[in-house]
Amino acid sequence: MSSAEILNELREIMIDVFDVDDLEVTPATTAEDVEEWDSLSHVRLVVAVERKFKIKFKNSEIEALKSVGDLVNLIEAKTAA
């Protein structure tokens, strides 16, 4: 899956998890840009991504995520393996 496709999938998941009507997502988007994105919803997002892409993250990886781009890269690396 290309990173553009991953980003698109991710946007769908984020709209569902954060429960917003629409969301503009770029690789540079961070938690500060999305009001609903806090530590509670972050965990839900991560678990939703894990299930969708059938991968698993480590605690240190989850914590190191700073932007949507980081998440896309991590998903790309994990699904390629």
Add this chain to the structure above:
Amino acid sequence: MLFNSYIFIFGFLPLALALTYLAGRFLQPLAKLTLTLLSLGFYAFWRPVHLPILLFSIVFNYVVGGIIQRAYAAGKERTVRVWMVLGLLVDLSMLGWFKYANFVAENVASLTGVPDPLPHIILPLAISFFTFQKIAYLIDSARGDARPMSFLDFSLFAAFFPQLIAGPIVHYKEVVPQIQARTFGRLISRNLLVGLTIFAIGLFKKTVIADTLASQANPLFEASGAHAFNLASGWMAALLYTFQLYFDFSGYSDMAIGLGRMFGVKLPLNFHSPLRAASVIEYWRRWHMTLQRFIVAYIFQPLSVPLNRYAAEKGLQGWGAFGVAVAVPTFVTFVAVGVWHGAGWTFVAFGVMHAIYICVNEAWREHRKRVRRKLRKQGKTLGEPAAPERVSYHLLTLLGVIYANVMFRSKSVGDAMEVWAGMSGFRGLDLSLPAALGWGVWSALALAFGLVFLAPNTQQIMGRFDPAFNWREWKDAAPAPIRWTWRPDTAGLVFAGVVLIAGVLMVQRGRAIFLYFNF
């Protein structure tokens, strides 16, 4: 040594600045050594017998951190894990012994009837703070976020006196690059001026506001048992203490951030107008922020991720999913936050109360989510809450925080219940206040109210000068109704001077200890 004492303001601080910057003119390592030794002296001034505990913590964690970093670099995952667990065990055992041994022994003794064998253990100053800093350092090392450094750099990172006693709790990647930068140890007048102004604001918050509120709140709480709280005195006590706690600890944190800046180091924020939050979840993102992120990263998240996975795998829905994925990790996390402040049932109760608040908050968000989904199917959208609803969110958050702070302050759960009974009207609707409370209490409350709800916070005032390590993340959050930013012009210098002088003058009313020195 207290930041709000003459010996610190007129003795230690000028001396430390002069010696560090003088040494820095010759050799950067000499500046680091000077500042490290001064910081250790600063700690020992309080109670010299506890200095060895701090020194042990520094040496032990430097050695273990180094082993972990080298193992990480060599890709030896097992070694990393073994040493990290060992390091954490030693750090936590030390904290556990000094902080919780008496509490556990007392409770065991009262349950079993066997006499308590332990003598009274004196809590070493700052142990909760410097232990948490070390734990974060070991975990950062195990994750490859901390690199090997000299023992001198590590000692300065660990002992740096502005943050040593009561935080902010800092990470390697925040502070170490700053003390390893080439400019460290060089006098930059802008840092000195900006740092001094931030320090002055913090000192003002502590000595002018918090100590005034304390002088009114303390007699009320200490007399509990001696007199019955009524509606007015219950609320007065709760409000005074809530504002005292905020101005005391946020004032302390400002002073720490200002002092760090005077030495050219930007520390992370600890408060961002938490009492203006519209939900309790938001409140905790802005109250004691460096403790909160520690707890979220190392307790909440490691607990919550597997529980969320479990809930998703089992296909749990509704309250079942909520209980497993939200309630369990929230309760564990907030009980930990509570007892971090001290060994006592009041702190456990405080944690449980906030856990309940967070769960209610989260359930309410879920409810709004469902409503929004339903509306969306009908092609409608759920509008933003109108002004009265938003105001009610703010009030409800404050109400919860104030009730919980009564528990936080009281000597026992029973005492707290007495205050609550008064506040809640169970002792009648008597509105008389103890005669000892003069007109001063109203002006102090009015000033506190005005500053909390209308005025910009310290970092917003200093916003033009990148006042803290993570200022950029917060610069657009929670704008105040009154907007004013400091500049080094006439008005700015007059402001800094007036605030500093008022803060210094009020020091002599009695050098009151900071509330967070007890934790």
